[in-house]
Amino acid sequence: MKNQVIAQIFNEMAELLDLKGENVFRVRAYRRAAQNIDGLSRDIATLSREDLESIPGIGKDLAGKIREFLDTGKMTQHEELKKQIPQGVLELLRVPGLGPKTAMMLYDEKKIKSIDQLESLTRAGRLAGLPGIQKKTEENILKGIEQIKRGAERRPLGRVLPLAEDLVTQIKARAPVDRITVAGSIRRRRETVNDIDLLITSKKPEKVMEIFVKLPHVGRVLMHGPTKSSVITEEGIQVDLRVVEEDSYGAALQYFTGSKQHNIKLREMAVRAGLKINEYGVFKEPGDKKIGGKKEEDVYRALKMPLIPAELREDNGEIEAALEGKLPDLVSIEDIKGDLHVHTKWSDGSHTLEAIVQGAQKKGYQYIAVTDHTKGLGVAHGLDEARLAEEIRVIDGLNKKLTGFRILKGTEVDIRSDGSLDLTEEALTGLDIVVASVHSGFKQSREQITGRVLSAIRHPCVSVIAHPTGRLIGEREAYPLDLEAVFKEAARYGVAMEINAYPLRLDLNDLHLKTAKDYGVPLVISTDAHLLDQYDFMTYGVSVARRGWVEKKDVLNTLDVDSLLKKLKSCRAGKARPGQ
Numbered sequence: 092m093k094n095q096v097i098a099q100i101f102n103e104m105a106e107l108l109d110l111k112g113e114n115v116f117r118v119r120a121y122r123r124a125a126q127n128i129d130g131l132s133r134d135i136a137t138l139s140r141e142d143l144e145s146i147p148g149i150g151k152d153l154a155g156k157i158r159e160f161l162d163t164g165k166m167t168q169h170e171e172l173k174k175q176i177p178q179g180v181l182e183l184l185r186v187p188g189l190g191p192k193t194a195m196m197l198y199d200e201k202k203i204k205s206i207d208q209l210e211s212l213t214r215a216g217r218l219a220g221l222p223g224i225q226k227k228t229e230e231n232i233l234k235g236i237e238q239i240k241r242g243a244e245r246r247p248l249g250r251v252l253p254l255a256e257d258l259v260t261q262i263k264a265r266a267p268v269d270r271i272t273v274a275g276s277i278r279r280r281r282e283t284v285n286d287i288d289l290l291i292t293s294k295k296p297e298k299v300m301e302i303f304v305k306l307p308h309v310g311r312v313l314m315h316g317p318t319k320s321s322v323i324t325e326e327g328i329q330v331d332l333r334v335v336e337e338d339s340y341g342a343a344l345q346y347f348t349g350s351k352q353h354n355i356k357l358r359e360m361a362v363r364a365g366l367k368i369n370e371y372g373v374f375k376e377p378g379d380k381k382i383g384g385k386k387e388e389d390v391y392r393a394l395k396m397p398l399i400p401a402e403l404r405e406d407n408g409e410i411e412a413a414l415e416g417k418l419p420d421l422v423s424i425e426d427i428k429g430d431l432h433v434h435t436k437w438s439d440g441s442h443t444l445e446a447i448v449q450g451a452q453k454k455g456y457q458y459i460a461v462t463d464h465t466k467g468l469g470v471a472h473g474l475d476e477a478r479l480a481e482e483i484r485v486i487d488g489l490n491k492k493l494t495g496f497r498i499l500k501g502t503e504v505d506i507r508s509d510g511s512l513d514l515t516e517e518a519l520t521g522l523d524i525v526v527a528s529v530h531s532g533f534k535q536s537r538e539q540i541t542g543r544v545l546s547a548i549r550h551p552c553v554s555v556i557a558h559p560t561g562r563l564i565g566e567r568e569a570y571p572l573d574l575e576a577v578f579k580e581a582a583r584y585g586v587a588m589e590i591n592a593y594p595l596r597l598d599l600n601d602l603h604l605k606t607a608k609d610y611g612v613p614l615v616i617s618t619d620a621h622l623l624d625q626y627d628f629m630t631y632g633v634s635v636a637r638r639g640w641v642e643k644k645d646v647l648n649t650l651d652v653d654s655l656l657k658k659l660k661s662c663r664a665g666k667a668r669p670g671q
């Protein structure tokens with residue numbers, strides 16, 4: 092899919108226009124377009140001109156540019172802009188937190204053209220004294236460089252999984268394959284992954300390999316063999332394709348799904364039981380008689396265990412649990428009855444209330460919570476008390492017309508730097524759900540940030556804490572929150588913690604969730620959708636939950652609407668306040 096490539100080009104154009112000192116609205120238009128293209132779940136190349144123009148933020152002009160790129164592989168205006176700005180400056184802009192003005196200055200003053208050069212000069216203290224450079228700036232530059240280096244190795248699942256699924260579709264359509272599965276860390280749904288591991292069976296493996304190395308996605312072929320080939324895609328991601336025998340398919344799938352630690356432990360257990368397990372099958376010693384391998388269950392059955400769900404295979408207690416018959420009954424996407432964090436045009440979402448309701452009904456949901464931002468978030472056109480009241484009146488009107496579906500009246504209220512909420516208690520009274528979150532002051536101390544979140548939890552009307560740690564994978568570290576203190580208080584007040592399913596957030600993450608479960612904190616899984624397509628992010632949230640051993644009973648939005656409202660803490664009309 093070219094979605095990411097095009098989004099990257101638009102982002103780069105925004106940077107370039109910004110560097111040239113262009114009108115901020117123009118710059119913002121490109122950023123918004125990039126964001127919306129990145130959020131599409133459909134392949135942009137398959138969209139008609141009309142469909143393109145219906146993407147929020149994309150008009151005739153940008154649609155034309157997208158078409159041009161799809162047809163010719165180039166965008167004239169992008170090429171021209173690049174000629175006007177030195178390549179070195181663009182390179183420096185990749186450092187998070189390094190703005191256009193500073194990048195331009197570093198290039199002019201010190202002829203810094205690469206990130207490596209920037210790193211060594213910063214470390215040598217050679218930036219000191221340059222205009223606008225302070226101790227803090229230098230620290231931030233080094234931090235940013237470190238982030239790039241880490242991020243370059245592993246990529247967010249949300250960027251790679253769609254590509255992997257697309258490859259599967261293309262291979263199935265073109266090559267004579269019988270079975271095909273994505274294995275490795277993608278199958279385990281780790282939040283970041285290194286490469287794409289594909290496994291297939293086929294009666295004509297060599298034919299499959301020939302087609303694979305020539306797929307339109309492929310940028311470079313690393314290896315082309317009769318049963319294994321590796322390529323690098325245009326996006327720079329390595330894909331390994333292996334053909335295995337039908338009779339070994341299960342054993343190979345088990346082996347190449349990993350994790351390595353999980354596999355090693357199983358194989359050691361096998362040896363102790365007089366068995367041998369490898370990627371070809373399960374064998375009984377002595378004599379090496381094959382006793383299984385066609386199905387993945389064979390491997391686990393040989394060790395007297397049920398099949399362990401791929402998301403749990405991290406040697407994190409799952410093998411012991413399986414042996415004792417105590418594997419969790421993991422929540423699944425079918426259990427989800429509604430989305431509790433959705434934005435509309437009333438703040439910075441792209442669609443009307445009517446449109447997001449239709450989208451949710453199409454997904455088979457029974458409810459959604461409309462949670463637009465509040466006034467403190469000026470960039471998001473946050474609502475003040477009066478506009479929220481207006482939005483609520485419109486929702487009341489819509490609810491009267493709906494059957495079998497309910498719009499929950501909510502807000503995503505900003506937790507201000509002092510821990511107070513961005514709306515009066517009066518404005519929150521009567522809402523079905525109040526989602527509270529931190530959007531600023533990330534650099535506060537651990538005590539301060541923890542204190543802020545704790546005050547939100549103790550507020551009588553708060554139902555959910557959204558994206559509790561604020562991290563953005565590969566872009567922004569979590570703020571220093573004392574999660575144990577937060578979980579303890581959340582359990583006490585009955586406030587739910589969100590698993591934000593937005594692929595770069597996944598916040599809480601899998602590790603946090605095991606702790607949250609220990610404290611008995613109620614959970615919700617929500618997408619934070621700003622675009623209809625983003626309802627589909629729910630699957631990432633569910634994957635994180637599964638990796639965190641979360642069961643259906645732990646997740647409030649698996650309940651029907653009445654039971655949900657009974658469980659949610661809120662100041663909803665007719666609901667007794669906690670403690671009363």
Ligand code: DGT
Pocket residue numbers: 274275276277283284285286288346347348349350351354355
């Ligand atoms: P990644 O690619 O770093 O995100 O993580 P994985 O888990 O996909 O790792 P990868 O691609 O290196 O290998 C795929 C699977 O192959 C891995 O999950 C388990 C299996 N595997 C790789 N190396 C070994 C090994 O040395 N021993 C065993 N038992 N299994 C291995």
Ligand code: CA
Pocket residue numbers: 275276277285286287288
């Ligand atoms: Ca892998």
Ligand code: ZN
Pocket residue numbers: 432434503619
């Ligand atoms: Zn939100």
